[in-house]
Amino acid sequence: MRFGRHRARRGAPPVQPEGGPLAASAPGTDVSLHPAAADDGGPHAQYAQFAQHGPGGPSGPGIPSGLRGARAHGVVLTRDGWPLPGASVTLLAVDGVGSARATSGSDGRFVLADLETGPATLLVACAGHEPQARSVVVQDPRATRAEEMVVDFGELRLARVGAAELPPPGRWVIDPDHTSLVATAHHLGLSAVNGRLSRLEGAIEVAEPFSGSSVQVRIDAASIDTGVAARDDHLRSADFLDVEHHPWITYEGRGLLPDGAGGWQLNGQLTLNGTARPVPLSLRCTGTGTDPWGGQRVAFQATAQLSRNDFAMKWNQAFGLGVAIFGTTLRITIDLEAVRET
Known part of the structure; x- marks a missing residue:
């Protein structure tokens, strides 16, 4: 063990994902996603509206539900913004049959592949943290085929079970x-x-x-x-x-x-x-x-x-x-x- 006085060193801030997330939770759920503003004029504004309103919303045509081949990604963080490795991320189709699973890496990021388009349920769980489930929409009106669709779920923040946020390893x-x-x-x-x-x-x-x-x-x-x-x-x-x-x-x-x-x-x-x-x-x-x-x-x-x-x-x-x-x-x-x- 090394002893002695320590001067604070410069370090990188907690991981922050690039861009805004492109899906929002259903009304009444614990919102830990940080959706892009629908009226900010940015590149995700149109899809932010679609995700909030669902297939019947003002998003435009989009791709029909039930097609496979879409991908999604995001990052799992603690409540105060630290990456959370080893989190289990599962996307369940509405019928409960189609599903995709991934585990977050050391930087908290994950990728889900071969997803079915349309509404789904996103489940996030990690040892020592409160699990979360929310409704999302796997859809992107900018894509012309399911294989071209890449959905950004953004930040998924989990609270620790009954405790303040703990420091990273x-x-x-x-x-x-x-x-x-x-x-x-x-x-x-x-x-x-x-x-x-x-x-x-x-x-x-x-x-x-x-x-x-x-x-x-x-x-x-x-x-x-x-x-x-x-x-x-x-x-x-x-x-x-x-x-x-x-x-x-x-x-x-x-x-x-x-x-x-x-x-x-x-x-x-x-x-x-x-x-x-x-x-x-x-x-x-x-x-x-x-x-x-x-x-x-x-x-x-x-x-x-x-x-x-x-x-x-x-x-x-x-x-x-x-x-x-x-x-x-x-x-x-x-x-x-x-x-x-x-």
């Missing part, structure tokens, strides 16, 4: 300047004391499927900051973090399970104060996007809970009726940004 380097890691403990059983660990480095390896992803993080234990110098010095001592002998806190996790509420559980191992213990993280992807320098970014929020006694940090003092000065339970809250490595 690849290595994502954690941006420490836009990442916050806070540990919270109770003081006197009354209020919370927050300590921020400000120096860290690491990377996320996003896999396809996402459940196979992994993360490695290394944290400078001496960077603990509670806002009180005397308390921070004590936390760095052998009573707690013992930074002289154990300068680094590490976390390594691999494999995620959906939590049923739109998030994931990451199973990982935390090494703290020289002791390694399994600590699961509850995490949620909060979004992806492009930064001003052309880099691709992803954000996650994560939480965990652990007992400091499990990591040989047992120092404490009691007062009154045995109430401890410092609680043994630590709650970890992480807000993380990472930049895709190019």
Whole structure:
């Protein structure tokens, strides 16, 4: 694993198909196609009207339904515009007999061949995403034979099942300047004391499927900051973090399970104060996007809970009726940004 600060690199924006799609969904369906404007005067305007109105619309003559030989293409994307490889695309004729199937490639694009002209149902499905079905029309008034017909279905966008859009596969380097890691403990059983660990480095390896992803993080234990110098010095001592002998806190996790509420559980191992213990993280992807320098970014929020006694940090003092000065339970809250490595 390579560590170190990362500068955002210029990268290409998400794939966008050329031209406008030439088919529209039937009224009342979830419209994820982006039809060309029927009145923009562009080359697809006439067919955009035909697709919206069907064979009885104002499109002109066209080719009769039921002839084979047409082709169609399009691109399957996530809701926020990332290519979605491995999606199953099926076109069913109205009678349910004639059909064509294709699988989207690494760029999300697909091609359907030897299609039957006329109305049909387009089905799009991909693991971890909401499937979609919609009515389309395989027709093009510009063609004189079915074999000449090439229909552009444009962008077909799928939403993830119960979750925000996830980043595409690849290595994502954690941006420490836009990442916050806070540990919270109770003081006197009354209020919370927050300590921020400000120096860290690491990377996320996003896999396809996402459940196979992994993360490695290394944290400078001496960077603990509670806002009180005397308390921070004590936390760095052998009573707690013992930074002289154990300068680094590490976390390594691999494999995620959906939590049923739109998030994931990451199973990982935390090494703290020289002791390694399994600590699961509850995490949620909060979004992806492009930064001003052309880099691709992803954000996650994560939480965990652990007992400091499990990591040989047992120092404490009691007062009154045995109430401890410092609680043994630590709650970890992480807000993380990472930049895709190019």
